[in-house]
Amino acid sequence: MSDWTDLLPDPAKAYLHDRKLDEVECIISDLPGIARGKAVPASKFAKQSQFYLPDSIFYQTITGDWSDAAGKEGFIEKDMILRPDMSTATAAPWTGDWTLQVIHDAYDRSGEPISFSPRNVLKRVISLYEAQGWKPVVAPEMEFFLVAPNINPANPVEAMMGRSGRPAAARQAYSMSAVDEYGPVIDDIYDFAEAQGFEIDGITQEGGAGQLEINLRHGNPVKLADEVFYFKRLIREAALRHNCFATFMAKPIANEPGSAMHIHHSVIDKRTGENLFSGPQGGETDAFFNFIGGLQKYLPAGIAVLAPYVNSYRRYVKDHAAPINLEWGRDNRTTGIRIPISDNQSRRVENRLAGMDCNPYLGIATSLAAGYLGMMEKIKPTKQFRGDAYEGDGDFPQVLGEALDEFDECEKLHQILGVEFCRVYSIVKRTEYQEFLQVISPWEREHLLINV
CATH class of the missing domain: 3.30.590.10 (Glutamine synthetase/guanido kinase, catalytic domain)
Incomplete structure (x- = not known):
């Protein structure tokens, strides 16, 4: 196992015992509570400390349409920095291969939490x-x-x-x-x-x-x-x-x-x-x-x-x-x-x-x-x-x-x-x-x- 997998919670380690991890789903909750993010090969996840998604995921309605909620800069879909919270790593046991899910937190380029990310609101x-x-x-x-x-x-x-x-x-x-x-x-x-x-x-x-x-x-x-x-x-x-x-x-x-x-x-x-x-x-x-x-x-x-x-x-x-x-x-x-x-x-x-x-x-x-x-x-x-x-x-x-x-x-x-x-x-x-x-x-x- 690589170093980062040593940080996994015990249930995730047990799920992967003697198995090869194929994929990691990097996810975050939008306003309705839908999981947004990216699925990446485990080998790529091991090399990255963060990934990017546009802030516009928080401006979407439940139907997928866009609201006019962008800030002063307008609807430019600027990237947020998403960093994994490894304590949330858990199995996705319904998948056909060996997959983990990891919840990420959203930050702006200066390192401040994105204020309209639901997990940040609760924090x-x-x-x-x-x-x-x-x-x-x-x-x-x-x-x-x-x-x-x-x-x-x-x-x-x-x-x-x-x-x-x-x-x-x-x-x-x-x-x-x-x-x-x-x-x-x-x-x-x-x-x-x-x-x-x-x-x-x-x-x-x-x-x-x-x-x-x-x-x-x-x-x-x-x-x-x-x-x-x-x-x-x-x-x-x-x-x-x-x-x-x-x-x-x-x-x-x-x-x-x-x-x-x-x-x-x-x-x-x-x-x-x-x-x-x-x-x-x-x-x-x-x-x-x-x-x-x-x-x-x-x-x-x-x-x-x-x-x-x-x-x-x-x-x-x-x-x-x-x-x-x-x-x-x-x-x-x-x-x-x-x-x-x-x-x-x-x-x-x-x-x-x-x-x-x-x-x-x-x-x-x-x-x-x-x-x-x-x-x-x-x-x-x-x-x-x-x-x-x-x-x-x-x-x-x-x-x-x-x-x-x-x-x-x-x-x-x-x-x-x-x-x-x-x-x-x-x-x-x-x-x-x-x-x-x-x-x-x-x-x-x-x-x-x-x-x-």
């Missing part, structure tokens, strides 16, 4: 915590659907065919029999995750037809965002092996629940190693309540990042397993902010707003940013909600255009996430929104064509 937020002597800890939950192949976008998404020969059934939450229906896909997910060195905390059947949830162990926010970024590709590849699609759309099937990326947060005092949300006698601290207050105050402005597409807002339906407001409650899944049952050291706050369609780096960064502002400004939350929060009113934007307006107006959130990132993000998302508004839907043709 920026974490650095603000660290400056206070705090260490944020997160645990994401990933919900997704396994669906029948959808070749024609004009057709509705349908449930996948299960092992029994019947379509996956809805309203079978936590059913082990339902999980068994797509056991072969789950087996490949486990195998791929093991090869990549990822630890799954559990897989459960959710309430939708063919809807699953994967929980990840709590830890460093960047590491967990990397894993969600990797997992999306891993799960898609496992599904394709079994003639189905994996989708992370927030609301892929009408009349079914949507898919969330619930984010659990806690904050550790770096000096003592203690959870800042729990006091010496085990009680809830001011920091705990301030974090909740920050989520309540700033997530309405951050919803444009947690729910980044027009489809995202179809998930927020009363009594459909997604929150409609930012009430908070203990062990209450109807509230937007939930406090799970835990011991004192594990006390945490769960943000239930984020959709699985959001970029994991940006979703986690925005959630942490809101909590950070709450702790710094000592924001007090509303009174704990008791009962069914679906009986209340909504208190965050319900459409993308309104969400972007609130995002644009929140200067304090811009200061935490980065002003330049917020500028680029808003322009890209408004471009996507305008693209969507040009599309005439079947509903409009059915009900308006000859009736109005």
Whole structure:
């Protein structure tokens, strides 16, 4: 083995044991969370310390069109310098040869991090915590659907065919029999995750037809965002092996629940190693309540990042397993902010707003940013909600255009996430929104064509 392979994480070394590495995929997340980059022969990767991609990858919409988000120099597609983070090196076990993936960080020519690169945005937020002597800890939950192949976008998404020969059934939450229906896909997910060195905390059947949830162990926010970024590709590849699609759309099937990326947060005092949300006698601290207050105050402005597409807002339906407001409650899944049952050291706050369609780096960064502002400004939350929060009113934007307006107006959130990132993000998302508004839907043709 060459010198650089000695730096690989243990799972990557185990994957390559007694095997010849053929290729390395040098990747970076764009704004939607799509892996961009280059695949290079292993021999070439061994000789390079960096490679280049144009900054325009961050100006593209989800459809591949270009937004007018370039800076003062104009749309010249200047190169960024991408450097590998070797701690992220992991297998690509679905490939036909022996391949590694490595996440890269983006810098400009003066060595400064590119401010609108999603991984850099999350690192920026974490650095603000660290400056206070705090260490944020997160645990994401990933919900997704396994669906029948959808070749024609004009057709509705349908449930996948299960092992029994019947379509996956809805309203079978936590059913082990339902999980068994797509056991072969789950087996490949486990195998791929093991090869990549990822630890799954559990897989459960959710309430939708063919809807699953994967929980990840709590830890460093960047590491967990990397894993969600990797997992999306891993799960898609496992599904394709079994003639189905994996989708992370927030609301892929009408009349079914949507898919969330619930984010659990806690904050550790770096000096003592203690959870800042729990006091010496085990009680809830001011920091705990301030974090909740920050989520309540700033997530309405951050919803444009947690729910980044027009489809995202179809998930927020009363009594459909997604929150409609930012009430908070203990062990209450109807509230937007939930406090799970835990011991004192594990006390945490769960943000239930984020959709699985959001970029994991940006979703986690925005959630942490809101909590950070709450702790710094000592924001007090509303009174704990008791009962069914679906009986209340909504208190965050319900459409993308309104969400972007609130995002644009929140200067304090811009200061935490980065002003330049917020500028680029808003322009890209408004471009996507305008693209969507040009599309005439079947509903409009059915009900308006000859009736109005």
